Amino acid sequence: xxxxxxxxxxxxxxxxxxxxxxxxxxxxxxxxxxxxxxxxxxxxxxxxxxxxxxxxxxxxxxxxxxxxxxxxxxxxxxxxxxxxxxxxxxxxxxxxxxxxxxxxxxxxxxxxxxxxxxxxxxxxxxxxxxxxxxxxxxxxxxxxxxxxxxxxxxxxxxxxxxxxxxxxxxxxxxxxxxxxxxxxxxxxxxxxxxxxxxxxxxxxxxxxxxxxxxxxxxxxxxxxxxxxxxxxxxxxxxxxxxxxxxx
Amino acid sequence: xxxxxxxxxxxxxxxxxxxxxxxxxxxxxxxxxxxxxxxxxxxxxxxxxxxxxxxxxxxxxxxxxxxxxxxxxxxxxxxxxxxxxxxxxxxxxxxxxxxxxxxxxxxxxxxxxxxxxxxxxxxxxxxxxxxxxxxxxxxxxxxxxxxxxxxxxxxxxxxxxxxxxxxxxxxxxxxxxxxxxxxxxxxxxxxxxxxxxxxxxxxxxxxxxxxxxxxxxxxxxxxxxxxxxxxxxxxxxxxxxxxxxxxxx
Numbered sequence: 178x179x180x181x182x183x184x185x186x187x188x189x190x191x192x193x194x195x196x197x198x199x200x201x202x203x204x205x206x207x208x209x210x211x212x213x214x215x216x217x218x219x220x221x222x223x224x225x226x227x228x229x230x231x232x233x234x235x236x237x238x239x240x241x242x243x244x245x246x247x248x249x250x251x252x253x254x255x256x257x258x259x260x261x262x263x264x265x266x267x268x269x270x271x272x273x274x275x276x277x278x279x280x281x282x283x284x285x286x287x288x289x290x291x292x293x294x295x296x297x298x299x300x301x302x303x304x305x306x307x308x309x310x311x312x313x314x315x316x317x318x319x320x321x322x323x324x325x326x327x328x329x330x331x332x333x334x335x336x337x338x339x340x341x342x343x344x345x346x347x348x349x350x351x352x353x354x355x356x357x358x359x360x361x362x363x364x365x366x367x368x369x370x371x372x373x374x375x376x377x378x379x380x381x382x383x384x385x386x387x388x389x390x391x392x393x394x395x396x397x398x399x400x401x402x403x404x405x406x407x408x409x410x411x412x413x414x415x416x417x418x419x420x421x422x423x424x
Numbered sequence: 425x426x427x428x429x430x431x432x433x434x435x436x437x438x439x440x441x442x443x444x445x446x447x448x449x450x451x452x453x454x455x456x457x458x459x460x461x462x463x464x465x466x467x468x469x470x471x472x473x474x475x476x477x478x479x480x481x482x483x484x485x486x487x488x489x490x491x492x493x494x495x496x497x498x499x500x501x502x503x504x505x506x507x508x509x510x511x512x513x514x515x516x517x518x519x520x521x522x523x524x525x526x527x528x529x530x531x532x533x534x535x536x537x538x539x540x541x542x543x544x545x546x547x548x549x550x551x552x553x554x555x556x557x558x559x560x561x562x563x564x565x566x567x568x569x570x571x572x573x574x575x576x577x578x579x580x581x582x583x584x585x586x587x588x589x590x591x592x593x594x595x596x597x598x599x600x601x602x603x604x605x606x607x608x609x610x611x612x613x614x615x616x617x618x619x620x621x622x623x624x625x626x627x628x629x630x631x632x633x634x635x636x637x638x639x640x641x642x643x644x645x646x647x648x649x650x651x652x653x654x655x656x657x658x659x660x661x662x663x664x665x666x667x668x669x670x671x672x673x
Contacts, residue, residue: 232542256548264546270539284547331547 180207182241183339183371184229189238191224198224200395201238206339211365211372213382215417216392222375223267225392226341229373230264231255243338263332263340263370267347269324271316271331277303278312281331302330306360322353329360333370340364342374346381358384379418391417435630442560442626445553455558463524463559464566471570474519475577478511479503483582487590496590500597503582504604508613509668512575514661517620520563520570521653525628528559529649532632533642541633556633560625567621568614575613612668619664620657627653 184206191199198221206212216222227233228240231250239248247258271280279286281302282295290298303309306326316324325345332340342361346354358381364370376382382389389406391399393413399406406414445451486502532555535541544551579601586592631649635641 227542230542230546232545252545252550255545256550259546259548262546264543266539266543268538270543272535272540272543273538283544283549287547287549 180210182206183208183243184373185241186225186228187239187241189228189235189240191221191228191233191235193224198395199228199235202392202395202397204390204397206371206373208338209365209369209371210387211361211374211385213374213376213386213389214392215377215379215382215389216375217377217417220392221395222377222392223343226264226343226373226375229341230259230262260335261338263329263335263337265325265328265332265340265342265345267344268321269316269328271319271324271327273316275316276312277308277314277316277319277327280316280327281334283331284334298334299330302333303327305333305364306330320353322349322356325349325357326360329357329364333364337370339371339373342372342376344376345374346376346378354378354381355384357381361385431630434634435626438556438630438633439626441552442557445550445557446561450553452554452558455554456561459558459562460566463527463562464570467520467523467566467570468573470519470523471516471574472577474516475512475574476581478507478515478574479578479581479583480585482506482511482578483585483589487586496592497596497600499586499590499592500582500600501604504579504601505609507575507578507582508605508609510661510665512578513571513613513616513620514657516571516574517567517617517624517657518654520567521620521624521657522650524563525624525653526646526650528563528625528628529632529635529646530642532556532559532629533635533645534639536633536635537638537642556629560622560629563625563628564618564621567624568617571613571617608668608672612664616661616664619660623656623660624653627656 182205184204186202186204189199189202190197202225204225214222214225224233228235229242231247231252235248239246241247242258243261245258247255250258272283275283278296278299282290282299285295285298300309300312303312306329308323308326308330311319311323311327316327319327329340345357345361349357361372361374362385365372374382374385383403386403389399389401389403390397391406391414398411399409399414407418409415482503483499486499487496490496490498490502532541535555541551541555544554583594583597586597587594628649631645631652635645637644
């Protein structure tokens, strides 16, 4: 049985200040899979997520989300699409003037949910990431790892079909990073949530990926399984792997 | 020159976007009240202190001028006119711009570089409506009220100094103050404060939204924002004074 495509980019180009960041990118995300996008700094990894969220507009190509062509949507149209997507930004991007409860329940407050329903849903999502106890804390009181777990809880509130993670483990100690990896994998297994994970950290990429794509200079130079990636003879990938091994 | 035109174009677009959102739903009343409190009421100490010292200095300056010609009785009216028409709105706005304008730029700038504004958009909320508009409206509404308070505290401090140093009685002083205040002076005062408040809100937000380059960029934008706000207030003051001068002529 063929798997359903939930996100697709077809020949997408993007330039920023006359620099071509993406040069004809093609990408498919299937339901229930973890797709990891690897690449060095400035390769355009995060730009892909920003395009898929409508935070940037591509200069050429088409983008489809849940079967709908979203390429030319205006901001109001994007608000509807984004309801089906969760996003975990680098370092969490929690609203620093709001408590954890208000951060996780932000969407619910905006949609006018009753206080008791908000409390129930927020606690439920925090329980998934093991942080119910910090519900009344402020983001400034949390560690880096806790902030990212709260951000995951916030992304889960809309019951999304897909979650994007931008460098979810960067800057975390190995134990905390592995906790984040475990949570991402748990969401896929228990809730069938598909994910696109952008990272440059190989160890965690291998633990997360059902499929890997490698981005270099705005183009994908590899797509396949972790095993295929490790066996690749592409000079850049060999160098990428070698550098990591030396570290 | 190209950069200046680019900024003017972007500021005009931002102003238009805010204007459209002011008259459409959803409107965040609670956020507006919160900002009126944090930008407006929290500026009370700086406003009152500025008013007190302005009143004291103006009284001394006026006294030096009129003492030689023996016209001490002109002091209350001279202070009233200068405080309400010019010194109050301009100096008060500059003082408050230092606090509020820089605060808005650094807050919005920090939220931008830490992707909080993007996070808000992803969560289905328009940051212009939820964050920017309440700040812009709050300082535009609160500045005229703060400037009126500043002028009043300036007159009170002027009265105390005039009564001690120049032996001017309370009845005479306040009668002269009331005679010195013309309806057009009040319109002048409120119009200037409204425009200056708008400048602080618009430019403070704009430079916050334009921040690039991490925390260093936030610091740079905050400095630029305060300088541009100061110069814009002085330029707008010249234009408005010219308009009122033509009316009063």
